[in-house]
Every structure is written in C-alpha cells, then in structure tokens.
Amino acid sequence: MDDEMRRKQGMQVRREVLGDEHVDRANDGITQETARFQDFITRVAWGDVWNSDVIDRRSRSMVTLAVLMALGRDDELAIHIRAAQRNGLSRAEIAEVFLQASIYAGVPAANTALKLLKADPDA
Numbered sequence: 001m002d003d004e005m006r007r008k009q010g011m012q013v014r015r016e017v018l019g020d021e022h023v024d025r026a027n028d029g030i031t032q033e034t035a036r037f038q039d040f041i042t043r044v045a046w047g048d049v050w051n052s053d054v055i056d057r058r059s060r061s062m063v064t065l066a067v068l069m070a071l072g073r074d075d076e077l078a079i080h081i082r083a084a085q086r087n088g089l090s091r092a093e094i095a096e097v098f099l100q101a102s103i104y105a106g107v108p109a110a111n112t113a114l115k116l117l118k119a120d121p122d123a
Contacts, residue, residue: 003043010047017050017057017083057087065097069113070105078116091117 001009015023030038050060061084068077084094094117102110 006043006047006051007039008047009051010042010045013050014042014046017046017061017086018079019082019086022079058084058089061087061089062093062097065094065113066101066105069098069101069109072109072112074112074116077113078120081117081120 011023026038050057061080064080065077065084068074068080081094085091089097095114098110098113098117101113
C-alpha cells in the first residue's frame, strides 16, 4: 500500500477512534515543525497499526490504556479513555484494565488513571 492510501486510511481510522473534533483540533494546530510528525502518526500509527485486523479495536484500546497509564501520559490517557468507549469498552471494563495494569505498572499510576476516568463523567 502506498503512502497516500496509508494516509487516507489512517485519517479515517483516526477520526473513527478519536472523533472528528479532536482530529480537527490536531490538524488545525499543525505547523511547519509538526507537519512531518502528524503525517507520520497518521500513516504509521493509524494507517498501519490501528488499521491492522490482527487484533480488534477494543483490544487495541485496552493495550493503549494500560501503556499510557503505566507511562503516566495523562493527557493522552484522557483522550484514549473516550476513544476506548467509542471502541465499545464500558466504564467498568476501562476501570478493570486500570486495575489489571496496576498490578504490573504500579498502584500510583492506576490511581491517577481512575481519577481521570472519574473526572469526566461524559467519557
């Protein structure tokens, strides 16, 4: 698959997972310095990885939530809590992912992740 097709499919998946509003904000913020990075994540993260059919989007969301929690990437975690719900995870399933990850990533990281889930009742 050529880069243009990966870019197109990546943008479609990115919008389906993160929502149009988030993607439009990200695209509106593209600068000369960030353009190559935005293109890279659209083609590779969204066009290749998230677009693969080896595991489903629910599973990808669970892995993403656990990794972001473990790394303490709270801004991205908040975005992906909403994305996980778009991918069909319930709030209870998300909380269970954080509980499972806490055993391996540390209780403090899980505590912060659960606070983020609690802070956004619409997520």
